[in-house]
Amino acid sequence: MRPRPFTLAAITRRERHQAVGAVIDAIMDAGGWLVDSTQFSNLAMALRFVLPADGLAGWAAALAAAGVRLDEDSRARLAAHAAGAGAPEAEVPAALNLTFLHDEPDLRQVVPAVPG
Template sequence: MARRPLFLRLMLMTRRDRHGATDGAADAIAAAGGWVDDHHQYSNKMTTLRFTVPAHGLLALRDGLSNRDLALADAATADLDRLAADPAMADREISATLQMTFIHAEPDLRLDIPAVPG
């Protein structure tokens, strides 16, 4: 019987610089044995990383984010702890998104979108 893919949604809010926070999150993912599949920047207010991490790296991911001053929301921390404690997850890869919301007083960043011919 094929196992259903597992998808995890994580969120955090930070006052850190968005470039440093994004690099820190990517470093924490890599240190946990995972990799970033894609990312989207929504102005300078939010960035979302889509990534994959082995289940045995979930606690390392949580701790790595926390050590970089990127504390997850309580619900996200509870999800990571629950999955990491489940022995059925030990050999699974987890697909996830990490939504990072940046708290600051900077004006909205304007992104130029190139015109598509045709």
């Protein structure tokens, strides 16, 4: 049975391309890899990734250093997971819902008409 993803949420005021790059760099530096990402306009993005269990704390610290702040609930879940962690090399599937705080107008996505 596949483990359920460890879901986290964060916010940032950084420019979205820089913030997403910092999150991906933190994943790679922690020994993980990106599985999937979905952008919801320029207001939010969801990233699915996998990290080794012993890389979670370093990943969270790298996010904080990059100006991407996990919410309180996510920080509490990370602490609880670290306290009950099993093997350090175990893979932890995770998902991050990232919200961008800015004054830019909404990004419009052009959806082409499908003939039919």
